[in-house]
Amino acid sequence: xxxxxxxxxxxxxxxxxxxxxxxxxxxxxxxxxxxxxxxxxxxxxxxxxxxxxxxxxxxxxxxxxxxxxxxxxxxxxxxxxxxxxxxxxxxxxxxxxxxxxxxxxxxxxxxxxxxxxxxxxxxxxxxxxxxxxxxxxxxxxxxxxxxxxxxxxxxxxxxxx
Amino acid sequence: xxxxxxxxxxxxxxxxxxxxxxxxxxxxxxxxxxxxxxxxxxxxxxxxxxxxxxxxxxxxxxxxxxxxxxxxxxxxxxxxxxxxxxxxxxxxxxxxxxxxxxxxxxxxxxxxxxxxxxxxxxxxxxxxxxxxxxxxxxxxxxxxxxxxxxxxxxxxxxxxx
Numbered sequence: 001x002x003x004x005x006x007x008x009x010x011x012x013x014x015x016x017x018x019x020x021x022x023x024x025x026x027x028x029x030x031x032x033x034x035x036x037x038x039x040x041x042x043x044x045x046x047x048x049x050x051x052x053x054x055x056x057x058x059x060x061x062x063x064x065x066x067x068x069x070x071x072x073x074x075x076x077x078x079x080x081x082x083x084x085x086x087x088x089x090x091x092x093x094x095x096x097x098x099x100x101x102x103x104x105x106x107x108x109x110x111x112x113x114x115x116x117x118x119x120x121x122x123x124x125x126x127x128x129x130x131x132x133x134x135x136x137x138x139x140x141x142x143x144x145x146x147x148x149x150x151x152x153x154x155x156x157x158x159x160x161x
Numbered sequence: 162x163x164x165x166x167x168x169x170x171x172x173x174x175x176x177x178x179x180x181x182x183x184x185x186x187x188x189x190x191x192x193x194x195x196x197x198x199x200x201x202x203x204x205x206x207x208x209x210x211x212x213x214x215x216x217x218x219x220x221x222x223x224x225x226x227x228x229x230x231x232x233x234x235x236x237x238x239x240x241x242x243x244x245x246x247x248x249x250x251x252x253x254x255x256x257x258x259x260x261x262x263x264x265x266x267x268x269x270x271x272x273x274x275x276x277x278x279x280x281x282x283x284x285x286x287x288x289x290x291x292x293x294x295x296x297x298x299x300x301x302x303x304x305x306x307x308x309x310x311x312x313x314x315x316x317x318x319x320x321x322x
Contacts, residue, residue, distance in 0.1 A: 022298065023218070024296060033288065036221060036224075037219050037287070037288055038219070039217055040217060040219075041215075041217050042215040042216070042217055042303050046213070046214050046215065046216065054205070055204055055242060055278065055300065056201060056202050057184070057204060058193075058198050058199070059198065059201070060194070060197060060198040061197045061198065081216060083246070083298050085245070085246075086274065087247075087248070113246050113247065113296065115246070117216065126193075126194040127194065135274065137244045137276060137298070142203050
């Protein structure tokens with residue numbers, strides 16, 4: 001039997017326990033380039049453990065509704081940011097830890113130009129572009145030691161609009 | 162009198178002396194997420210000196226042709242990556258160092274989904290979105306010590322299509 005997850009809009013406040021939402025909000029922290037550019041400064045809590053920051057590119061196939069969440073993963077050694085290059089929204093599933101496995105997940109739907117940064121060691125679903133394939137720049141930890149833990153649910157969750 | 166710079170297409174090879182072009186190219190380094198996602202791994206040479214990596218957002222006004230390049234800057238303490246969120250191409254001016262000031266600049270025009278990483282201490286022009294305003298995610302050095310050197314040309318350069 002599958003439990004249903006209600007999709008929530010992605011806001012900084014709602015997502016705060018799991019990570020950062022990176023978007024234009026309010027006035028810039030600083031005007032640069034002779035006033036031609038606003039800088040919104042240092043919007044994500046990055047942490048790469050014993051490794052270092054790297055920039056990679058994910059080219060991901062489309063996911064569709066109803067979406068089945070049957071697995072979550074976490075990265076004990078680092079945060080992971082996703083930046084949409086093609087304006088394709090993401091289904092973002094996250095959960096707090098419950099004795100070494102994911103607690104009840106929450107599912108968020110991003111807007112086209114919202115980027116996210118998932119905090120180190122936070123349970124999350126895989127990259128899930130909505131209805132279209134999408135390319136995403138990923139900022140995560142580059143290192144030689146293991147950095148992936150997976151948990152498969154006995155009963156999967158269904159995410160629907 | 163202003164010298165004219167010929168705009169060049171942005172390719173990995175041509176840009177290599179100044180930085181990295183981050184784009185899908187060939188086969189992914191790894192298939193992840195049960196084959197649903199290709200990972201192009203660790204595409205940029207990041208260096209944040211005595212500081213650390215941060216994610217910021219630049220909201221920049223449009224620049225137009227003919228474009229006047231009257232100043233270049235460099236960041237002695239770190240690399241700086243620009244990721245287009247709105248698919249707006251950039252005019253990317255770069256130069257090798259010539260005894261503490263920029264040598265003859267070269268100007269590149271990016272494609273909508275090309276991101277770049279300018280290497281540490283490399284002379285470059287300011288963020289210049291072409292003909293439309295654009296938002297860009299910026300990965301650069303967060304730190305407390307100075308990280309900006311500017312050079313104003315006596316005779317500016319003109320970049321045209």
